[in-house]
Amino acid sequence: MSTGFNVLETRKDFPILSQTINGKPLVYLDNAATSQKPQRVIDSLSNYYQTINSNVHRGVHTLSQLATDDYESARSKVKSFIHADVDQEIIFTRGTTEAINLVAHSYGEHNIGSGDEVIISAMEHHSNIVPWQLLCQRNNATLRVIPINDDGELEIGAFDRLLTDRTKLVAVVHQSNALGTVNPIKSLVSMAHDKGVPVLVDAAQSVPHMSVNVQDIGCDFLAFSGHKLYGPTGIGVLYGKAGILEDMSPYQSGGEMIKSVTFEKTIFNVLPHKFEAGTPDIAGAIGLGSAIDYVKEIGIDVINSYEKELLDYGTAMLKNIDGLRIIGNASDKGAILSFTLGEIHPHDIGTILDSEGIAIRTGHHCAQPVMDRYGIPATARASLAFYNTKEEIDTLVQGIDKVMEVFS
């Protein structure tokens, strides 16, 4: 590899990858749905429960202090990983979905009203559509959608026209889960800010695969999930600019998020605790911190360039297959290969590939408007990670040959 990255050594860090499925070596190509976890992340979870399990921010006892230290240290790791300014801008959530819902409620309810507009794009995941749709319904606002072209790229001119005095928020994906498109996020933010409009970035698919710098991007909010970043499920992150978060109301309420409570009045806790009601996913946060340590050791830029090589190789190989159509051909693209294969339904493709040990995603990928845009009910999607190999892509191609053989 030109990057000097040793994929075969790296694969040894992921115990799940060495198993067989249906008698064949597992070829895991469903990384956009969730990524696999290195041993050190798995160890960090059991280590937490075996040695320091206790509640955070509560007790004066030693374990509580150790758990609090590790939980808050995970927050710092997230902060430095996405280049936020201060720890208080990092809110732990259950995942990207909860992070977006938090903003839709705590920010949206008070800042988006009758006659206002929210702009999303035609390539959003349902989790960056439905919260805004419901907010618009509740508050009599209107949802506007940036269209995409045939290659799966945003129509920037249309975005410019959609930005008006009525626009109160832009919520847009950094990298599309269904198409792989990487949006020019910095210029989108800049265009919105020129009109005084804040921007939320759904970074669920980008943070695991490329360097993301919230201060460079300039976004007001950014959301991502731990489980796609080689960390545990159940933990995610909302980044928000401190000044905006300060002005927002709590999302959920209860313990942890309060400073004092009487039956007459509650004073809310400071950031970030104001948005973390109840006992958080302590182990999950620590596991996410461990995943970030792991990614940093390999190097996010090394991951990005290796995956780019894989994508180029996979694209070339799939393009050789008669009847295969790649959905999503953006010039700037993450390692996602969404495709259709003649008249063969993606679910049949998925079942036959599974019999060969190959795990891909089939369906609409929680992005039905994208499928509608291309006039297809579903796609088969191979999504790559840095522990995948060119040999696995060859296995995929052989699997697709088998699919065509069954349906010949």
Added chain:
Amino acid sequence: MSDLSYLYQEILLEHNSKPRNFRVLDGHTVSVEGYNPLCGDQYTLYLTMQEDTIDDISFQGAGCAISKASTSMLTERVKGKTKQEAVDVFNEFHSMITKPGSDVDYDLLEDLETLSGISEYPTRIKCAILSWHALREALDGASESVSTE
């Protein structure tokens, strides 16, 4: 997991590529939609009921090979049958697909027996059963969309 060729048998592939009764039925008395939001499989069954008998039946729609073949075979199997006969077939088919190892009257199922391998693919059972639930709704007089989710 059983062999793939047991799942994708020739008869299934043949029904998929040349579905029977694949049209809108002129003068139908009932139509019911079956939709699986998970995968987007969507079929409409059209029935012409003559009192208690399914005088004619057809379908339209799109989905995977399993759902399409299952629907095509459904229309062949219940055409000309009474409601009760169709319900009996539904019950046997349902048992065969969802309760592997149960006592099934394969004589009643005829060609549908070739779909029995689907019971070993839990993620595909909904594909096979989708239109059968739509049929059940049609026979029960409902005319709304049914979903296997």
